[in-house]
Amino acid sequence: MADADAKVLTREATLLKDTVRQAGRLALSLFRTDLKNWTKGTSSPVSEADVAVNDLLESKLRSATPDFGWLSEESADDGARLGKPLVWIVDPIDGTRAYLAGREDWCVSAALVGDTSPVLAAVFAPASDEFFFAMRGLGATRNDVPIHATTGADMDFSRMAGPKPLVERLNQAGGEVSLHPRIGSLALRLCRVAQGSLDAAFAGGQSRDWDLAAANLIVQEANGRMTALSGDTILYNRREVAHGVLVAAGRERHASIVSHFRSRPLP
Numbered sequence: 001m002a003d004a005d006a007k008v009l010t011r012e013a014t015l016l017k018d019t020v021r022q023a024g025r026l027a028l029s030l031f032r033t034d035l036k037n038w039t040k041g042t043s044s045p046v047s048e049a050d051v052a053v054n055d056l057l058e059s060k061l062r063s064a065t066p067d068f069g070w071l072s073e074e075s076a077d078d079g080a081r082l083g084k085p086l087v088w089i090v091d092p093i094d095g096t097r098a099y100l101a102g103r104e105d106w107c108v109s110a111a112l113v114g115d116t117s118p119v120l121a122a123v124f125a126p127a128s129d130e131f132f133f134a135m136r137g138l139g140a141t142r143n144d145v146p147i148h149a150t151t152g153a154d155m156d157f158s159r160m161a162g163p164k165p166l167v168e169r170l171n172q173a174g175g176e177v178s179l180h181p182r183i184g185s186l187a188l189r190l191c192r193v194a195q196g197s198l199d200a201a202f203a204g205g206q207s208r209d210w211d212l213a214a215a216n217l218i219v220q221e222a223n224g225r226m227t228a229l230s231g232d233t234i235l236y237n238r239r240e241v242a243h244g245v246l247v248a249a250g251r252e253r254h255a256s257i258v259s260h261f262r263s264r265p266l267p
Helices: 003-030 048-064 096-100 164-168 186-195 209-221 251-263
Strands: 037-040 044-047 069-072 086-094 107-114 117-125 130-135 140-142 200-208 224-228 242-250
Touching (some): 044 048, 048 086, 048 107, 069 209, 086 209, 107 186, 117 186, 117 209, 186 209, 186 242, 200 251, 209 224, 224 251
Parallel strands (some): 069 086
Antiparallel strands (some): 037 044, 086 107, 117 130, 200 242, 224 242
């Protein structure tokens, strides 16, 4: 974004942090309570907590920035966002299955996207009190401490997360592959790469803008890369918000993984 927009980003960064913290506190207050829940589409769970958190995020963010667009997993998409240069993209509770099961691997995820790329990002995991934040060009933090993706290109499968059949395709030595335990929230899985507790994470396909936008910037600003398996850049706020198979890792390892799949493409 242009230098003239720097003041706007600084102002919206404060708004984003404050709002996501409020949303996280609301989600935590409803966590492990008796919630109404139902299935959206064919298999996507949603609860009254998702709706309540979405209402809070939308009220706070949209009232403060009426000229910005809006895209959320829990809001009807009328397409008006496509004509906006700046768009909030949010997932009120990423990892709803984990949330409803009483597990702690869920989060609130929100990003500000400008011209198809995230420029501000916040991912808050209230159950473990972890707040990830990034502003484009200024690095990424976890609870205000800078974070960095791991370096090197070695493949330790116990430090990778994602669909097992996909990760197994990296295993050239043969034998059993033991992955990192599943993380219910995709955004949180990707943030684990940014903080260096995972070496790589995969999304198996059909993730949406709201699952990815915030974590994408956090990985990028932590000196990692997150792209399609082909190495292509992920673009946001387009008419189609679904994405294919994705990978996030430190830069050297990411390059090695992308190179592997280019020479051995998925069927």
